[in-house]
Amino acid sequence: MEKYKLEFMNYFNNNNKDECVNFTLNGIINNFFTIPQLYEDILTPALYSIDECPENDQDCIWQEHVKTSIVKTVIECVYPEIIKQKKEIKQLGIKVVLACPEQEYHEVGLRMISDFFTLNGYESVYIGSNTPRDQVSLAIEKETPKYAAISVTDYYLLFETQKLIKEIRRKSKDSIKIILGGSAFQKNMNSFNLIGGDIYLKSYGDIVKLKEDDLNEISI
Amino acid sequence: MANMIELKKIDKVYGEKIKTQVLFGIDLKFEEKGFNSIIGESGSGKSTLLNIIGTLDKPTSGQVFIDGKRTDTLSKSELAVLRNKTMGFIFQFHYLLPEFTAKENVLMPYRIQNYNITREIDKWADELLELTGLTKVKNNLATDMSGGQQQRTAIARALINKPKIILADEPTGNLDSDTSETIYSILRDINENYKTTFVIITHDKRIAEKTDRIIEIKDGKINMDVKR
Ligand SMILES: Nc1ncnc2c1ncn2[C@@H]1O[C@H](COP(=O)(O)OP(=O)(O)OP(=O)(O)O)[C@@H](O)[C@H]1O
Ligand SMILES: [Mg+2]
Secondary structure, three states: OHHHHHHHHHHHHOOOHHHHHHHHHHHHHOOOOOHHHHHHHHHHHHHHOOOOOOOOOOOHHHHHHHHHHHHHHHHHHHHHHHHHHHOOOOOOOOEEEEEEEOOOOOOHHHHHHHHHHHHOOOEEEEEEEEEOHHHHHHHHHHHOOOEEEEEOOOHHHHHHHHHHHHHHHHHHOOOOEEEEEOHHHOOOHHHHHHHOOOEEOOOHHHHHHHHHHHHHHHHO | OOEEEEEEEEEEEEOOOOOEEEEEEEEEEEEOOOEEEEEOOOOOOHHHHHHHHOOOOOOOEEEEEEOOEEOOOOOHHHHHHHHHHHEEEEEOOOOOOOOOEHHHHHHHHHHOOOOOOOHHHHHHHHHHHHHOOOHHHOOOEHHHOOHHHHHHHHHHHHHOOOOOEEEEEOOOOOOOHHHHHHHHHHHHHHHHHHOOEEEEEOOOHHHHOOOOEEEEEEOOEEEEEEEO
């Protein structure tokens, strides 16, 4: 994987969107790497590499936006492959609604998770970034998912997340399970239960495990 | 990192006949150089807590340690010295002395302990006035300045003794958002340049989200405590 990552980073560091996309599609079609490998071992480190802006680097923020946009394009270009793979995967009949709290604009992680759920036979309803509380609730009322997955990057949005989860539970009468993830929790796991989380997700492997649990439940 | 402030099991009950408990068993530590904020609904106990940290008010039970020193065993005058040397205060309403100029107000906490204004301290006052963008109005009477300028004067005043800790109760509470932004950057610069520990009570979400740790007080207890 290291070799592929280096090659991708080479294009990525030069903001070469076209080559990033070509390289990715070529890699997926020729089975050099899987989609989870692409997301976790190539795209995630690429995103982290632009995470921190040093104060003296004036160009950092717009550069970060350019690079985030490259990653988003790459992810969307892979979607036809997900459609293809979905046909070969047993559907669980379990829905997951995915959203970021209001003011949270970092949605790429959640978008990846959404595809991970799809690849494991879940039905993903991806809402995306910056979603007001009432809108998440409405979506949940309509879709009646087993899980609501919420991603939080900015730590100060943990307060908003707590309110969001309260609202979800009020509307869905506690039947729903709340999945939480995102880098806001890295230093704040002690707040996880307080905020109202049921399950903490941080990798593709965690979703594979969740699927096993759900399959066991179904077979009982 | 060393703890600059440590609270142990702080309870606060107001009133003699009718007792109202407003703080319940607060345990809290603030590290040296930390840039912290306290948020929470009106009446949740934020100002009470900050006044106890600043030894302006005494807890009903529990202990306050400032820079490693236990404060409840100090005499009134020892406490006053500790406060004057270690802590700077910024309030929403700045309590400048109206009959003095901006610069004289800034020098006041120094004057309380020292008879003479040395050349160094005079220079330091000018530097602080420069840092807070007040050089042009430094000889104005406190009453002849805008609200934002008065607030910045109060910030400069809080810094004159180079305190290790600055406690601020809604320092941007009555200011427009651009001025709040300016005040925030001044506080942040001080934090970085002088390694001052900050505890800032704020209703302003945009200020809170720029601090490195946010503590939410709810009904006199710590509800959430999150870090960047
Ligand atoms: N001197 C006092 N005597 C009696 N009760 C008091 C006194 N000071 C404060 N209180 C009560 O203690 C509670 C907490 O007050 P405090 O001023 O700490 O709240 P706060 O969180 O700072 O609110 P705000 O955001 O409105 O400033 C309130 O219910 C208040 O009425
Ligand atoms: Mg108050």
